[in-house]
Amino acid sequence: MKTSLAVRLAPWVATIALFVVWEVCCRVFNIPPFFLPPPTLIAKAFVDYWWPLTKHSAFTLSTTLIGFALAVGFGLLLGLAVGWSRAIYAGVYPLMIGFNAIPKVAVVPILALWFGIGFTPAVLTAFLISFFPIVVNVATGLATIEPELEDVLKALGASKLDIMRKVGIPRALPYFFGSLKVAITLAFVGSVISESIASNEGIGNLMLQAQAQFQVPLIFAGLLALAVEGIVMYALMAVLEARMTGWAQRSGFAQC
Amino acid sequence: MLQDNAAFVTLDGVSHVYGGAGGTLAVEDLSINVNRGEFAAVVGPSGCGKSTLMKLATGLQFPFKGAVRVAGEVVSKPVKIAGMAFQAPTLLPWRTTLENLLLPLEIVEPHRSRLRRHKAEYVERAETLLASVGLRDQGSKYPWELSGGMQQRTSLCRALIHEPDLLMLDEPFGALDAFTREELWCVIRDLHAARRITIVLVTHDLREAVFLADRIFVMSARPGRVLAERVVDIPRPRDLEVTFSPEFGAIVHELREHIVKARQ
Numbered sequence: 001m002k003t004s005l006a007v008r009l010a011p012w013v014a015t016i017a018l019f020v021v022w023e024v025c026c027r028v029f030n031i032p033p034f035f036l037p038p039p040t041l042i043a044k045a046f047v048d049y050w051w052p053l054t055k056h057s058a059f060t061l062s063t064t065l066i067g068f069a070l071a072v073g074f075g076l077l078l079g080l081a082v083g084w085s086r087a088i089y090a091g092v093y094p095l096m097i098g099f100n101a102i103p104k105v106a107v108v109p110i111l112a113l114w115f116g117i118g119f120t121p122a123v124l125t126a127f128l129i130s131f132f133p134i135v136v137n138v139a140t141g142l143a144t145i146e147p148e149l150e151d152v153l154k155a156l157g158a159s160k161l162d163i164m165r166k167v168g169i170p171r172a173l174p175y176f177f178g179s180l181k182v183a184i185t186l187a188f189v190g191s192v193i194s195e196s197i198a199s200n201e202g203i204g205n206l207m208l209q210a211q212a213q214f215q216v217p218l219i220f221a222g223l224l225a226l227a228v229e230g231i232v233m234y235a236l237m238a239v240l241e242a243r244m245t246g247w248a249q250r251s252g253f254a255q256c
Numbered sequence: 257m258l259q260d261n262a263a264f265v266t267l268d269g270v271s272h273v274y275g276g277a278g279g280t281l282a283v284e285d286l287s288i289n290v291n292r293g294e295f296a297a298v299v300g301p302s303g304c305g306k307s308t309l310m311k312l313a314t315g316l317q318f319p320f321k322g323a324v325r326v327a328g329e330v331v332s333k334p335v336k337i338a339g340m341a342f343q344a345p346t347l348l349p350w351r352t353t354l355e356n357l358l359l360p361l362e363i364v365e366p367h368r369s370r371l372r373r374h375k376a377e378y379v380e381r382a383e384t385l386l387a388s389v390g391l392r393d394q395g396s397k398y399p400w401e402l403s404g405g406m407q408q409r410t411s412l413c414r415a416l417i418h419e420p421d422l423l424m425l426d427e428p429f430g431a432l433d434a435f436t437r438e439e440l441w442c443v444i445r446d447l448h449a450a451r452r453i454t455i456v457l458v459t460h461d462l463r464e465a466v467f468l469a470d471r472i473f474v475m476s477a478r479p480g481r482v483l484a485e486r487v488v489d490i491p492r493p494r495d496l497e498v499t500f501s502p503e504f505g506a507i508v509h510e511l512r513e514h515i516v517k518a519r520q
Contacts, residue, residue: 162363
C-alpha cells in the first residue's frame with residue numbers, strides 16, 4: 001500500500017515544529033538558558049562536545065544492546081517454558097511479577113557491589129528491566145492457541161512438541177516481535193539508570209557530570225542523544241517485526 | 257476395504273464427567289452405533305454433550321464408564337484415522353491455503369516421513385482435493401484472503417487430506433449464511449458419496465441433519481443420552497429440492513418435537 005505524502009512528512013513536520021515552538025518560547029518568554037536552553041544552544045553543545053557525546057553514546061548503546069540481547073535469549077526461553085507447562089507457569093509467574101515490581105534503581109547498588117561499577121551492572125540492569133515483557137508476550141502467544149486446532153492435531157497423534165513447533169511458536173512470533181519494541185526502550189532506561197548511579201562512562205554518567213558543572217545545554221544534548229538512539233533502535237525492531245510477521249499486520253487500521 | 261452395515265463407531269453405555277469425580281456429568285449411559293460408510297447426525301439442545309461425543313470418538317478423552325470402539329478397537333489413544341472440522345475454520349494465518357492443507361500430513365504417519373521426498377505428489381493430492389470442493393487454483397492464497405465459506409471448505413479439505421476413514425464434524429456450517437450453508441451441504445454430500453467414508457455430524461440445524469444423514473440421533477439435555485434414533489429413508493442422491501418435500505418436512509417436524517421434549 002502506498003503511504004500518502006502527508007503521512008510520510010508528518011513525523012518530520014511534528015519534530016521540527018516542536019523545536020521551533022521550543023526556540024520561540026525560550027526567546028519570547030526570556031527563559032534563562034540554565035533553566036531551559038533553547039535548541040540552538042543545545043545544537044552548539046553537540047558541536048562543542050561531539051567527541052565525549054559520541055564516546056558515551058557508544059558506551060550506552062553497547063551496554064543496552066548486550067543487555068537487550070541477553071533479555072531476548074533468556075526471555076524467549078523462559079516464555080517458551082512458561083507457555084509449555086502449567087506447572088512451570090504456576091511456579092515461575094509470581095516470582096517474576098514480584099521481581100518485575102522491584103524498582104531497578106534499587107538493584108543497581110547490589111550489582112555494583114557484586115560486579116564493580118561501569119559496564120557489567122549497566123548490562124545487567126538493561127537485561128533485568130527488559131526481559132519481563134518478552135516472557136509475558138511469548139507466553140501469551142502460546143496460551144492463545146485455539147483449542148479446536150489443538151484437538152485437530154492431537155486427534156492425528158501430534159505430540160506436544162509437534163503442536164508447539166507447527167502452531168505455538170509461529171503464533172507467538174508476532175507477540176514476541178511486538179514485545180521487542182517495548183523491551184529495547186526499557187533496556188535504555190535500565191542502562192542509563194545504572195550509569196547514573198554506578199559508572200564513569202555512558203550518557204547517564206555524562207549527564208550527571210554536566211549537571212554537577214551546571215552545563216545545562218550539555219545535559220539536554222545527552223537527553224537528545226538518548227532519544228535518537230532509542231528511536232533508531234525502536235525503528236529497527238519495527239522493521240524486523242514487519243519483515244518477520246507481516247501476515248499478522250494485515251489490518252488497515254495499523255496502516256492508516 | 258469396505259464393509260457396509262458393520263459397526264464402525266460404537267459408544268456403549270458411555271458416561272463422561274468433566275472436572276474429575278464430582279464434576280458435571282456431560283453424558284450418561286450414551287449408546288450410539290454408526291456403521292461403516294454411514295452418514296450419522298447427532299442433534300440436541302445446546303449443552304447436551306455433543307462436543308463431548310466428538311472428543312470421545314476421536315480419542316481425545318476417555319469415558320469414565322462404558323466403552324468407545326472405533327474400527328473394532330477400544331479407543332485408548334487418539335485414533336489418527338479421523339479428520340475433524342469445527343464451526344471455526346481454525347486455519348493458520350501464516351500459511352497459504354495449500355500449506356494449511358499439508359499440515360495434517362506433517363503430523364500423521366506414514367505421510368510425515370514421506371512428505372519431504374514426495375512433496376510434489378502430496379501437493380497434487382491437495383490441489384485435487386481443493387478442486388473437488390470448488391477451490392481450484394486458490395491454494396496460493398492466504399486464509400484471510402478467502403471468504404468465510406471458502407475458509408470452511410479449506411477446513412473440510414484439511415480434515416480429509418490424510419484420507420481418514422472417519423470424519424467428525426462439529427457444527428461446521430453454523431457460522432455461515434443460509435445460501436453458503438446449503439452450498440456446503442452439497443459439497444459434503446458429494447464428498448460422502450464419492451469417498452464412502454463414515455461421517456458423524458454434530459449439529460443443531462434439523463434440516464441440515466435430515467438432508468445429509470442416513471441416521472439421526474436425538475440427544476437429551478445434559479447429561480446427554482440418546483432419546484430417539486431416526487433412520488432417514490429419503491433415497492440418495494438427494495437434491496436441495498428434497499428439502500421442500502412433505503416427507504422431508506415431516507421428519508424435521510418429528511425431530512423438532514423430540515427436541516422440544518428434550519429441552520423441558
